[in-house]
Amino acid sequence: MAATCPPPTFNQRISVELEYPIYFTRDVFETANSTLAEALKRKEATRKHRVLLLVDRGVVDTRPAAWTRKAENYFDRHGLALVDRIVLRGGEAVKNDAAAPQALLAKMHALGLDRHSFVVIVGGGAVLDMAGYVAAVVHRGVRAVRVPTTVLGQADSGMGVKNGVNAFGKKNFVGTFTAPFAVINDSAFLETLGRRDTIAGLAEAIKVALIRDRGFFEWIRAHAPVLSACESSSVQWVVRRSAELHLSHIRTSGDPFELGSARPLDYGHWAAHKLEAMTHHRLRHGEAVSIGIAIDALYSGERGICDAAVADAALDCLASIGLPIWDDALDEIGSDGMPRVLDGIEEFREHLGGDLTLTMLAAVGEGREVHEADRSRMAASIAKLRARAERRGAA
Ligand SMILES: NC(=O)c1ccc[n+]([C@@H]2O[C@H](COP(=O)([O-])OP(=O)(O)OC[C@H]3O[C@@H](n4cnc5c(N)ncnc54)[C@H](O)[C@@H]3O)[C@@H](O)[C@H]2O)c1
Numbered sequence: 207m208a209a210t211c212p213p214p215t216f217n218q219r220i221s222v223e224l225e226y227p228i229y230f231t232r233d234v235f236e237t238a239n240s241t242l243a244e245a246l247k248r249k250e251a252t253r254k255h256r257v258l259l260l261v262d263r264g265v266v267d268t269r270p271a272a273w274t275r276k277a278e279n280y281f282d283r284h285g286l287a288l289v290d291r292i293v294l295r296g297g298e299a300v301k302n303d304a305a306a307p308q309a310l311l312a313k314m315h316a317l318g319l320d321r322h323s324f325v326v327i328v329g330g331g332a333v334l335d336m337a338g339y340v341a342a343v344v345h346r347g348v349r350a351v352r353v354p355t356t357v358l359g360q361a362d363s364g365m366g367v368k369n370g371v372n373a374f375g376k377k378n379f380v381g382t383f384t385a386p387f388a389v390i391n392d393s394a395f396l397e398t399l400g401r402r403d404t405i406a407g408l409a410e411a412i413k414v415a416l417i418r419d420r421g422f423f424e425w426i427r428a429h430a431p432v433l434s435a436c437e438s439s440s441v442q443w444v445v446r447r448s449a450e451l452h453l454s455h456i457r458t459s460g461d462p463f464e465l466g467s468a469r470p471l472d473y474g475h476w477a478a479h480k481l482e483a484m485t486h487h488r489l490r491h492g493e494a495v496s497i498g499i500a501i502d503a504l505y506s507g508e509r510g511i512c513d514a515a516v517a518d519a520a521l522d523c524l525a526s527i528g529l530p531i532w533d534d535a536l537d538e539i540g541s542d543g544m545p546r547v548l549d550g551i552e553e554f555r556e557h558l559g560g561d562l563t564l565t566m567l568a569a570v571g572e573g574r575e576v577h578e579a580d581r582s583r584m585a586a587s588i589a590k591l592r593a594r595a596e597r598r599g600a601a
């Protein structure tokens with residue numbers, strides 16, 4: 207006889223509403239620009255707010271030395287108490303270095319930050335992830351304001367509720383779901399970003415366009431030449447629409463903390479995360495996502511989930527913007543005789559928990575969840591991709 211589950215003695219139910227503003231502005235540390243100051247004062251206008259400023263080394267290195275003084279001066283002029291400024295190593299290295307969060311924790315302890323103090327994080331997705339994680343665990347959460355400085359940060363990672371660091375060779379193995387206090391996208395930062403990082407960041411916009419918004423995808427496709435040249439107003443428009451689509455998904459999906467098994471915005475990411483690890487982060491996250499999108503588009507075509515023409519459109523768009531659709535790491539063969547990258551499928555499932563759920567491409571602008579992956583056909587899709595990339599290389 208099946209055991210019946212007794213009713214609970216108490217049933218605890220709590221609803222928490224999360225709200226954070228996202229501002230688009232320019233020159234956030236110009237004294238005349240009150241966006242950041244107003245964002246910090248939004249809950250308590252009168253108190254003297256204590257702020258720790260964290261800045262990505264990549265940002266500091268590409269700006270005139272006076273920029274740092276200007277940023278420091280900003281807090282003074284707006285009646286905010288800047289307690290310290292710390293420059294953090296940028297890029298994936300800051301998420302791979304186990305000592306980095308520890309050093310930041312020690313610093314925040316020494317400064318005596320409390321739960322009403324602010325951490326203003328100015329940097330790329332990697333710095334936002336690492337520093338956002340530390341801010342989320344100090345006193346179980348100090349207020350973090352994100353100022354993303356890369357295309358990827360402004361179009362995707364800065365918008366959401368996730369942070370984290372890599373450990374044991376696994377992407378984002380340690381982290382939390384925590385909403386930021388506010389997000390400020392400053393377009394001026396994108397002008398110092400190198401071409402490689404600008405193009406890489408566009409992969410996340412193509413990803414969300416492919417699974418959510420046909421019109422956006424067609425716009426990107428039509429503007430591939432100017433995007434490939436990193437033309438500023440087009441890049442800014444893509445950033446804005448991508449940010450909007452990511453925000454909309456997080457708000458309306460019904461699962462902002464990813465308690466279920468699905469993660470539609472991670473289309474192409476099972477392969478991307480594995481490729482990042484296999485290449486020891488030689489590939490940028492956005493570049494690995496581009497290759498992941500290409501594999502899953504071909505696989506979707508191969509399995510009849512979408513028409514072959516849809517997969518072709520996806521691959522052509524990525525390549526015409528200058529994103530990679532191939533990396534030789536895909537040639538690595540595992541002990542089972544299959545491409546080693548396929549181990550990323552189980553690792554992806556493990557990260558999410560529950561049943562395997564992958565998002566595939568059903569049509570341009572429409573994703574579809576599947577719960578099994580045929581490894582042989584996935585390997586065939588990778589072989590097809592190789593041939594495709596070779597043809598492009600030869601063209
Ligand atoms: N939390 C999330 O929801 C989420 C979502 C997507 C991606 N991510 C993560 O984001 C990370 C990738 O972020 P990314 O693409 O921004 O790259 P990145 O943070 O690795 O930065 C790339 C390089 O650009 C430099 N840089 C940053 N801003 C600059 C500027 N304005 N001018 C010149 N150089 C600058 C950095 O120092 C670094 O060397 C990955 O770790 C990825 O896993 C997180």
Ligand SMILES: [Zn+2]
Nearest residue numbers: 410475491495
């Ligand atoms: Zn991503």
